[in-house]
Amino acid sequence: MLLFAGATAALPARGTLPSAATGSYMTTRLQMPPDLMRELAHKVTEILIERSEQLPASAVWDGEFQQGASSPLAEEPPEDGESPVAAIEQAVRDVLSPALRLDHPRSFGFVPSAPTWPGVLADYLATGFNINVATWLTAGGSSQLEAVVLGWFRKWIGYPETAGGVLTSGGSAAALNAFVAARESGGNPERATVYMSDQSHSAQVRAARIIGIRPEHLRILPTGADFRIDPDMLAAAVAADRAAGCNPIAVCADAGSTSTGAMDPMPAIADYCETEGIWLHVDAAYGGALAILPAAAGLLEGIARADSIGIDPHKWLFQPYEVGCLLVKDARTLARAFGIHHDILQDSVWGARHPNGADHGLQLSRQDRALKIWLSIRIFGMAAFRAAVTQGIDLAKRAANWVASSPTLELLTPASAGIVCFRVNPAVAELDEAELHRINKNVLARVFWDGSAFISSTSLHDTFALRMCVINHTTTWDDVRETLENITRFGMEAAASAGRIERMTPDGTRRRDRRGEIGSSDDCPRQGGHLARVEEVEK
Incomplete structure (x- = not known):
């Protein structure tokens, strides 16, 4: 258990109205005096730094699998406010500590994340500023920064300047947004069919189901000993489906499968999809960030020919959860899929010379996800x-x-x-x-x-x-x-x-x-x- 043991100001009993001189909070208002805000922020910061210092020597997982109502958290919400220090300490003890420590240096399962400290601070800053990156009107600076960060990804991948994108919560949301765009670009949605391999992440399967692809129209292609899609098998499956009256709308290839890190043969798959007029989405949630390495160019050969690409900066780019990235080769495809006018938002066009983030994906209310990427790279540099x-x-x-x-x-x-x-x-x-x-x-x-x-x-x-x-x-x-x-x-x-x-x-x-x-x-x-x-x- 990691708890900051620093001294704190005396706090009032529950339900009392403290004076401002005590530096305590007011139980009848959803605000705190500045001195108490500083004290609590300092305490939280010390907890995080202490955790970071102790992490390598700690267990990777520590806790119990609670069942039923035995958890200390299973209680009714209090009618009157409680000590903020006690609440923070319980949060650390009972909520945050019983967890798999994904940033532990010996956490090798799943796809762990070890965030940078600037990334953590960026989330703190953006949340404190209460930023909503829905439109340029509500968050001009953050909207511009997202465009800048997306431009970095576009250049790393090799996409043209006509490309666009949106930052998402992760690979699942990126896949869902991509498949919506693919469906809108694929003509008749009746009997729409999607293709992926038996190594594709479940997020891709879920995204296909959500956009209306019926189970009988989802083709899971078996892979060989190299765990990669066979382009000839893909072509045969598409031909058979078209002969049966199906409408192939999308192929999902992997750039770094989660099981083995395998890279599908993207040049051959891109050749076929271009010939057949089928949307190619590359799930590069895991492997896409390798594009920052010149030596990895061969691994990602052909990825820039995809219609859409999903990348997770909270993996190889060492950002705090959650941040994903969807890139599309033609920025207009996202606007066509998601740009829906609503009267209550008509004022959001004031001064808008750039597309609004809300018009490029499912979310209207959006947190600032670009700041942590930008701040981390500004502080450490790409070489690091x-x-x-x-x-x-x-x-x-x-x-x-x-x-x-x-x-x-x-x-x-x-x-x-x-x-x-x-x-x-x-x-x-x-x-x-x-x-x-x-x-x-x-x-x-x-x-x-x-x-x-x-x-x-x-x-x-x-x-x-x-x-x-x-x-x-x-x-x-x-x-x-x-x-x-x-x-x-x-x-x-x-x-x-x-x-x-x-x-x-x-x-x-x-x-x-x-x-x-x-x-x-x-x-x-x-x-x-x-x-x-x-x-x-x-x-």
Whole structure:
């Protein structure tokens, strides 16, 4: 638990009306005196800095899975105001601390985010100014800054000056906005059909469903051993659908799939989509920011030919949640899809020489998402960001080499864009797929409850895989190596517990354990009674 222990001014009891001299708040008004505002802001800042200082030595996850009304938060809202210090301390203790610390240097699961401090301060500033980036009238400076930041992304990707875009909450919103634009540009929406691979993120599937694509008109194309779309298979699927009277409106390609970091063959897919007149959306939420690296040009070859691209700055660009980015090659497509006039907004055109953000996406009320990107880059510079991205890619490659040389681990995919997939598969044991699945699921649970690191899993053509995503700019090789060493140890213990390999006993002799219990008491570390949860994971 991280709490700032600094001294605070004496605060009144609940329901009292303090005098201004006490520096306390007024319970009958939704305002605070400036002195108390400063005190609370200072306290919150100290909490955040203390957390940052203690983060590397803390557990990656700390908490309990609360059920029902047992949570300390399950109470009725108070009729009278309470101490702001007590409320802040409870928020830290009961709300924010019981969480997966995604910015921990050993948080390798999912797609973690390690935000920069300027990004955090930018969100604080923008929220404090109560900015609504709906129109240029309501937020001229923020609207201009969003256009500037979108221009940076446009140049990194290689889009023409006629391109446009909008900052969103993340890749899900970017995909939804893109598919709406694709539907509006695709002619007859009847029997509209969308194509993507079995590696595409669920956000793309959800976006297609939301715009009205029926399940029977969503084509999930199987990928090969490289986890990429086969352009010939795509062409065959489109031809068959057109012959059946369907209307293909969009293809979704991946530039950095979330499971393996795979890059679809965008030049070939773009060739086909241009010939057939089909909208091409590239989900580059994960891999798009690699465009800032000159060395990554080959990985993203052809991406500038897409009609739309989704990128998440809260991934590789190290921004606080939440900020996504949608770029479109023709800015007019977003205005056609979302530019709906309403009488109550007719004054928003005053002095507007540029498009309003609200006319380029689903949201009308919009927070300032550009400031954190701009402020971080202004303070650190692009060279620092390129170095951080390069470091993550290099660490994943070193991890893949370490796994490949291990007699206990099996490399399942080469490192790609900071992601590496592998599994426990000891060379000294002959394990079938069911045993490998069970052992690796056990290892995943052990790593989680051990608390020293966090990894996630994925399914690679029905193979259960352990997955590391190394994109934290504070992660070191020691963090990666020690995590792999722990995985190796847990894997050998799990295999021994299953009776598949010999193991060392405390007295130094070797024996074979034939109990067949993965997760038995002497093999799985106890973490405050968490053993039962490990066994539950294995069921």
